[in-house]
Amino acid sequence: MNRRDFMLLTAAVSTVPALGYASVDYTKGLIEKHLAAGDTVYVDFKTDWCSTCRAMARRLDVLREENPAYDKHIVFIDVDFDRWGGSSLTKKWNVPSRSTHLVLKGDQELGRVYAKSSARAIGGLLDIALEAATATS
Numbered sequence: 001m002n003r004r005d006f007m008l009l010t011a012a013v014s015t016v017p018a019l020g021y022a023s024v025d026y027t028k029g030l031i032e033k034h035l036a037a038g039d040t041v042y043v044d045f046k047t048d049w050c051s052t053c054r055a056m057a058r059r060l061d062v063l064r065e066e067n068p069a070y071d072k073h074i075v076f077i078d079v080d081f082d083r084w085g086g087s088s089l090t091k092k093w094n095v096p097s098r099s100t101h102l103v104l105k106g107d108q109e110l111g112r113v114y115a116k117s118s119a120r121a122i123g124g125l126l127d128i129a130l131e132a133a134t135a136t137s
Contacts, residue, residue, distance in 0.1 A: 023076035039075045040133035045100040047082050052099045055117035073133035103129040
């Protein structure tokens with residue numbers, strides 16, 4: 001490939017939006033709104049500076065990419081623990097620290113992972129969420 005072709009290809013690729021699995025950033029009342037609507041919610045309590053949080057997020061992204069059913073059926077919400085750590089949200093769900101992932105449905109916590117970035121831990125939590133989201137009553 002010559003330099004001109006490389007530059008054109010690079011420019012074309014840079015205009016394509018980054019593929020990724022977006023989560024919604026938490027705002028007050030957002031989780032309650034989704035739970036009231038009957039959604040299954042996967043909540044990631046994290047901070048930008050936490051290396052464990054980043055490792056957990058990377059694993060979560062890979063697993064979501066491998067199984068599109070997760071994004072089809074589960075609502076993913078990121079909670080900035082630095083901002084919301086002392087709020088009624090963290091008190092209600094007993095979240096004492098960042099690096100915590102929860103699965104919620106209705107008024108129940110269905111599962112929790114704390115400071116574990118393994119595929120087994122996070123994948124298991126995703127599977128709990130998917131099962132709850134797709135269960136027929």
